[in-house]
Amino acid sequence: MAVNNAMTADFLRSAYGGESMAHMRYLIWGDAAAGSNFPNIGRLFKAVAYAEWAHAKNHFNVLKEQVGDSTVTAGAVFGNTDIVQNLQGAIDGELHEVNQMYPVYLETARFQQEKDAEKSFHFALEAEKIHAKLFQDAQNAAKGGQDIGSETIYICPVCGYTEIGDNVEKCPVCGADKKIFKSY
Ligand SMILES: [Fe+2]
Numbered sequence: 001m002a003v004n005n006a007m008t009a010d011f012l013r014s015a016y017g018g019e020s021m022a023h024m025r026y027l028i029w030g031d032a033a034a035g036s037n038f039p040n041i042g043r044l045f046k047a048v049a050y051a052e053w054a055h056a057k058n059h060f061n062v063l064k065e066q067v068g069d070s071t072v073t074a075g076a077v078f079g080n081t082d083i084v085q086n087l088q089g090a091i092d093g094e095l096h097e098v099n100q101m102y103p104v105y106l107e108t109a110r111f112q113q114e115k116d117a118e119k120s121f122h123f124a125l126e127a128e129k130i131h132a133k134l135f136q137d138a139q140n141a142a143k144g145g146q147d148i149g150s151e152t153i154y155i156c157p158v159c160g161y162t163e164i165g166d167n168v169e170k171c172p173v174c175g176a177d178k179k180i181f182k183s184y
């Protein structure tokens with residue numbers, strides 16, 4: 001894997017930074033949810049944190065021959081108040097990625113014929129669409145004082161594809177066998 005153009009490399013670094021912070025934020029919010037009587041929403045946060053790790057790892061590995069330090073500017077969401085507000089932060093972060101960040105990064109990678117970056121951005125974009133919906137569903141439940149259900153949450157470690165319950169045999173985004181999915 002490699003990247004040749006500076007703008008795509010900058011977008012990979014920024015996306016790596018954004019995914020890294022999303023990973024950490026979801027672990028923190030997951031603990032907060034579990035500690036306030038929403039164990040299944042806590043589990044959703046932990047599962048999605050793993051998906052964001054997969055995205056960060058993919059972006060990092062496209063850059064693995066770009067040795068050296070860099071100051072990274074990346075989108076971040078702050079705050080840790082109540083579960084409805086934390087879920088709003090999660091929804092806002094995911095929708096920023098879905099509606100603005102990844103479509104632009106993906107088109108740039110295509111324009112610059114950066115195949116590895118294109119794949120990495122495509123994987124992330126597809127997963128973030130699902131995350132936005134899952135967090136919206138969770139927020140709807142939490143607003144009524146309800147937790148989400150207890151079905152297993154699966155994450156594809158290759159692309160971060162996320163699903164609740166047993167619906168697929170293979171990852172619909174990257175084709176990986178479900179046997180390698182991580183379950184929460
Ligand atoms: Fe996400």
Ligand SMILES: [Fe+2]
Nearest residue numbers: 156159171174
């Ligand atoms: Fe996948």
